[in-house]
Amino acid sequence: MSALAHQMPGMDRIKHRFLELLHDRKTSIAQHALAAWDGETVELINSNLEEARNILHQIAGTAGTVGFPDLGAVAQQCEAQIIAHLEGDYADLAICPGEIIWRIDTFVEACDALGSEA
Template sequence: MNALTHQFPGLERIRDRFVDLLEDRKNIIAQHALAAWDGETTDEINDNLKHAQNILHQIAGSAGTVGFHELGGTALLCEEQIIAHLDGPYADLAICPGEIIWCVDTFVKACATITGHA
């Protein structure tokens, strides 16, 4: 237990819940990223990227609060990569940039260090 946990007694419960949910969220993000990579239409690719982005946004916003600052930063980086693509000049093409897949892979590995599941 750290000093922050002593200041906010309910934080440990919230942190545990965050970790419990992280495995499923990580898997959903990875599934959406792979579906975007394998997608054949612009809508299919971009919709999957938007779904992944939404979950990454939630994680980026809460990870630091429960003590996982590095994970929050990694989630934010992934989210920013997706936003850059969706707002960029190639969003109307049926492609999923490899940088997004690399970033999501980095995020998945970061989650595995926290959850203990590879």
């Protein structure tokens, strides 16, 4: 966290709220990823990946500001992997690439590690 962010009034409250929301967001991302993995239609798979991407985008945009730049970077990597698939050549096939699941698993582990440190 930057020195300026440390001086911002209410930053501790914002950081605490971020951590409170992180568990539910992490769970939601994992559920969307599993639903995409198990999905049988392009629409079901891609809509779940889009939902996971949207939540990851929120986390990636906030994590660094509240003092968790590594978590933000992992969230951004997950988001990028999903975007690459949704904008790629195979977005019209009913598949969820294993790389996305692996990245999201890495994100969940990073969240769990952060929770054990907090």
